[in-house]
Amino acid sequence: MKLREDLSKRGPIRVAVVGAGLMGSGLVAQLKTIHNIDVILWSSRREDGLAQKAKAAGLKEGDYAFAGDKNEAEALLEEGKMILTTDNSLAWRLDGVDAICDCTGNTEAGACINENGLEAGKHIISFNVECDVLLGPYFLKKAKEKGLCYTGTAGDEPGAIMELYNFATFLGFRVVAAGKGKNNPMNVEATPEALKAEAEKKGISPRMLTSFVDATNTMVELNAVANATGLLPDEGGCVGMHATINDLSKKLRTKDLGGEMNRPGTVNFVHGIAPGVFVSVESDEPMIRREMPYLSMGDGPNYIFYRPYHLTNIETPLTIARAVMYNEATIAPEVGYVAHTVAVAKKDMEAGEAIEGIGSATCYGTLVEAEQAYEENLLPIGLIVGETKLARPVKKGAPLRLDDVVLDKSSTLVKLFNREHGRFYALPKNINMV
Numbered sequence: 001m002k003l004r005e006d007l008s009k010r011g012p013i014r015v016a017v018v019g020a021g022l023m024g025s026g027l028v029a030q031l032k033t034i035h036n037i038d039v040i041l042w043s044s045r046r047e048d049g050l051a052q053k054a055k056a057a058g059l060k061e062g063d064y065a066f067a068g069d070k071n072e073a074e075a076l077l078e079e080g081k082m083i084l085t086t087d088n089s090l091a092w093r094l095d096g097v098d099a100i101c102d103c104t105g106n107t108e109a110g111a112c113i114n115e116n117g118l119e120a121g122k123h124i125i126s127f128n129v130e131c132d133v134l135l136g137p138y139f140l141k142k143a144k145e146k147g148l149c150y151t152g153t154a155g156d157e158p159g160a161i162m163e164l165y166n167f168a169t170f171l172g173f174r175v176v177a178a179g180k181g182k183n184n185p186m187n188v189e190a191t192p193e194a195l196k197a198e199a200e201k202k203g204i205s206p207r208m209l210t211s212f213v214d215a216t217n218t219m220v221e222l223n224a225v226a227n228a229t230g231l232l233p234d235e236g237g238c239v240g241m242h243a244t245i246n247d248l249s250k251k252l253r254t255k256d257l258g259g260e261m262n263r264p265g266t267v268n269f270v271h272g273i274a275p276g277v278f279v280s281v282e283s284d285e286p287m288i289r290r291e292m293p294y295l296s297m298g299d300g301p302n303y304i305f306y307r308p309y310h311l312t313n314i315e316t317p318l319t320i321a322r323a324v325m326y327n328e329a330t331i332a333p334e335v336g337y338v339a340h341t342v343a344v345a346k347k348d349m350e351a352g353e354a355i356e357g358i359g360s361a362t363c364y365g366t367l368v369e370a371e372q373a374y375e376e377n378l379l380p381i382g383l384i385v386g387e388t389k390l391a392r393p394v395k396k397g398a399p400l401r402l403d404d405v406v407l408d409k410s411s412t413l414v415k416l417f418n419r420e421h422g423r424f425y426a427l428p429k430n431i432n433m434v
Contacts, residue, residue, distance in 0.1 A: 003321055007036045013324045016091035016122075018113055019103030020044035020053040022204055023127050026313040027101060029057040034317045041073070041083040043091055050084050070094065088113065092120040098324050099123040101153075101316065105208070107131045107357075107382040111413035114139045114150070123149045123323045125316065129158060130358060130382045133223040133341055134413070136333035138420045151329035155315025157277055158224040162331040164279045164305050165229055173281035176264040176302055177252045178231055179238075181274030182218050186240060189346055190214045191361035207359030215240070215269070216358050216365035216381060219341045222267040223367055227333035234266040237366035242271045249304045252280040257301070267339075267367075276308040337421075340373040341365040343381040343400040351392045355405065357384030363400060374424040377401045386411050 007013070015031065017024050017039055024044070031039050044050040047066060054064060064082035067073040073083045073090050083090065088109065091100045100117045102110050102124065110131025117124050118139065126132055132139075132152060143150035152159050157180045168175055190213040192199075192206035199209040211217040222238060225231065241260045243251040248270065253259025261268065270278075280302045283289055289300055297303045322328040343363040349355065355362045358381055365381040372378065379400040386408030394404055402425065407414045 003318070003325075006325055007321050010036070010325055012036045012038045013320060014038050014040045014096050014098050015101055015320060016041040016043065016094070016097045016099070017101045017103060018043045018088050018091050018109070019105070019127075020050050021103065021105065021208075023105070023313045024101075024103035025053045025057050027103060027316055028053075028059070030314050031317060032058065037317055037320055039082060040077060040096060041085065041091055041094065043085050043088045045086060047084075047086055050086070054084060089116065092117040092122055097122055099125055099320055101320070102126045102128045102131075103313075104128055105130060107134060108385045108411055108413045111135060111411075111416055115142075115412065115416065118142050118146060118148055118150065121146065121148065124151070125319055125323055126150070126152055127156060127313070127316075129156065129220050129224045131413070132333065133220055133227065133339075134380055134382045135416055135420060136224070136227060137336045138416065140332050140334070147327070149323035149327045149329055150332060151319060151323050152224060152331040153313075153316045154319045154330045155311045155313060157221050157310050158228070159315075159319070159330045160277045160307055160310040161225050161279070162228055164277065164307060165225075168279050168281045168305055172285075173283055173303075175229070175231065175279050175281055177261060177266055177268055177280040178225055178229065178278065179222060179268040179270060180218065180277045182215065182240070182269045182271050183274040184209075184213045186213070186215050186271070188214045188344070188364045190364075191346075192359065193361065205359075209359075210361075211359035214346075214364040216341065218269045219365045219367040220358075220382070222269065223339045223341045224331065224333070225267050226339040226367075227335055227337060228331050230335040230338055231265055231267050232263075232369055233339050233367040234268050235262040237368065238266075238268050240269055240271065244272050245276070245304070245306055245308075248273065248278065248306070249280065249298050249302055252278075252304070253302060273306070273308075275310055276306055277310060278304055278306045280304055337370040337424075339367055340370050340378065340380045341367050341382065342373055342378040343384060345394045345396050345398050345400060347396050349390055349394050351390050353390045355384055355388055355390055357381050357388075366399075370424075374421075375426055377403060377425055379405060380417075383407065383414065383417055385413055
């Protein structure tokens with residue numbers, strides 16, 4: 001395998017992993033089995049939690065130690081030990097780091113990691129789709145200017161969808177829909193408190209599970225695919241149809257052809273095929289349309305390319321190797337800001353109330369075209385960080401607008417978003433984005 005051969009010739013890729021949740025811990029455990037990709041630093045917010053995750057990941061106590069500053073970290077590297085730390089900045093301040101894997105899932109943390117990491121000359125491999133859909137095109141441009149790679153990861157659903165999209169389009173097919181299965185029954189009113197017990201059973205945080213159930217996570221992932229491909233959200237925040245793999249091709253047709261899509265060229269999610277991902281394609285070639293039924297791909301006019309699994313962090317070593325050695329992204333927002341995942345109120349709220357974002361009891365995300373977000377001043381849900389409060393009352397089910405909230409002016413994310421998107425928004429003259 002050329003990738004393995006090239007990696008052996010190059011020598012070790014040295015990686016910093018930021019985040020010790022399910023993805024970060026799994027990635028560290030997986031990379032122990034990969035020759036020539038070495039985790040030299042692992043960062044998380046709490047030292048005790050990180051110590052527990054290190055043990056769970058099977059790290060030997062003598063192989064790692066905690067560092068509180070750069071000098072301590074460099075001393076540990078000299079000793080050949082993995083650095084554990086609560087200081088994320090060491091990921092970009094250490095000269096020995098080739099690439100940073102952002103496994104935080106936190107938009108504010110992601111903005112800091114990407115901005116500082118790229119400035120310091122580090123490749124960025126991001127699980128943080130939540131941050132990517134807010135500022136990914138900005139970070140991609142910055143990476144290209146510096147000769148670096150900014151990429152999402154193989155194994156995560158957007159990366160797995162992109163794999164199928166690239167396969168289909170290279171072969172000359174036209175992609176009419178792309179998307180993923182949704183695991184959990186959809187409930188936009190889900191709250192972390194209501195899902196606490198279920199989350200504990202699954203070994204994930206209540207907020208993460210809430211973002212799955214209320215479909216915010218699904219919208220964010222499809223948002224990333226839209227920004228990478230130019231496919232639009234189907235009207236109404238995606239259809240969310242019910243289908244099996246056997247009838248998926250019929251459902252993924254426009255309504256005038258007997259399907260459930262409102263328009264072609266869209267991203268969508270489907271109940272009933274999780275954890276799979278898909279693209280639906282068409283061909284203009286009569287001979288190919290005759291051949292596809294012979295190949296057991298159905299009678300057309302559209303055909304499904306389907307992958308029944310995605311292995312999240314387990315596939316990430318492929319992305320790390322290709323990013324560092326070839327400057328090749330698995331998925332990146334090459335088309336730009338095609339869509340935004342905007343906030344919708346889960347309950348009635350009063351002016352002055354604090355609101356929380358992704359996975360909270362206060363709002364959920366729905367997917368709209370970027371043009372609509374800018375024209376209607378809709379608030380991207382990932383922008384709700386830190387001390388965000390309501391500027392005026394909002395009703396349950398209402399989309400939140402930028403002038404409905406007072407954003408956290410100290411946030412790096414908010415500052416970058418304001419600089420990047422401020423020119424697009426049709427804000428009233430008396431409203432300041434921050």
